Amino acid sequence: MTSAVYTTQLQAGLGLVTETKALLDLWVPDMSTGQLQDVARGAGSFPMITARRLRNIVTECFAPRYLVSGASPAAHLKMLMASVPLADLMQLMLLFTSRANPILGDFVREIYWARYAGGYQQISNEDARAFVERAIDDGRTSKRWSETTVRRVAAYLTGCCADYGLLEKGLKSNRRILPYRATPTASAYLAYDLHFKGLGDNAILTHQDWQLFGMGREDVINEFKRLSLKGHVIVQAAGDVVRIGWKHQSMEALCDVISKG
Structure with missing residues (x-):
C-alpha cells in the first residue's frame, strides 16, 4: 500500500x-x-x-x-x-x-x-x-x-x-x-525504469509496482530470468542474493530495442 x-x-x-x-x-x-x-x-x-x-x-x-x-x-x-x-x-x-x-x-x-x-x-x-x-x-x-x-x-x-x-x-x-499477466515489454520497461531511478537490485525485486501485475519477489526473479533470455539483462542468483547486469544504457536505448523487435 x-x-x-x-x-x-x-x-x-x-x-x-x-x-x-x-x-x-x-x-x-x-x-x-x-x-x-x-x-x-x-x-x-x-x-x-x-x-x-x-x-x-x-x-x-x-x-x-x-x-x-x-x-x-x-x-x-x-x-x-x-x-x-x-x-x-x-x-x-x-x-x-x-x-x-x-x-x-x-x-x-x-x-x-x-x-x-x-x-x-x-x-x-x-x-x-x-x-x-x-x-x-x-x-x-x-x-x-x-x-x-x-x-x-x-x-x-x-x-x-x-x-x-x-x-x-x-x-x-x-x-x-x-x-x-505482465507482458515482456512491460516487465522490461518497469525493470529498467526502477533501475534508472536509482534503486538497487534487491529493492527493484520487491518494489510495489510489480504487485500491479500480481508479482512477488520470486515471481520477479523468474521474470528477470525470462528477460535475460531476450538479452535485456544478465541475472546471477545464489540463494537470497541476486545480482543483475543491465545491458541497455538508457530508457531510450531500451525502447529502441523493444520497438525494433
Missing part, C-alpha cells in the same frame, strides 16, 4: 486508452498542456469532445500520468506506440495511471489480485465501495467523502480496471475477472 493521499482525480477520466494514443500522436517534447490542447483542437482529433472536456483530459489525466519526470513516460510511449501491441501499451498506461492515482494502484494490488488469487470470478462495485470506505476510515483521504462520491469513485476504479484489461468492459456493477 502507498502512503499517498487518495483523491477523486479519476473522475476526470478513466483509462482513456484511445484518447491517450491520439494525444501521444500530437505531443512533441517541450509542448505545454495549453499547446497540446490547441493542437488537439486544431487537428480535429476529438470532434465529439467539448473544449472544456478536452482541457480536463489533458490537464487532469494526460499530464499527471505522462508528462511527469520530464515527460519521459510520454516520450517512451510515443517511441513504442507504433511497433508494440496495444496490450503492452495498456499495461504501461496502467503503471503510469496507478502512480498518478495511488487509489487505483492500491485497489489493484489489494482487491483485484486478492480476488484473483482466491479464485473469485468477479469483482463488483460493492467490493470497490468497501475498499474506498475502509480507506476513508483509515484516513487515506484529506476529508471524508460524501456517499455519492464514494459510489462514483468505486465505479471509477472498476471501470479503469476494465479499460486496462483486468476486468471485462461494459456498463456493469459486477465485472468478470480476466486473465492478466
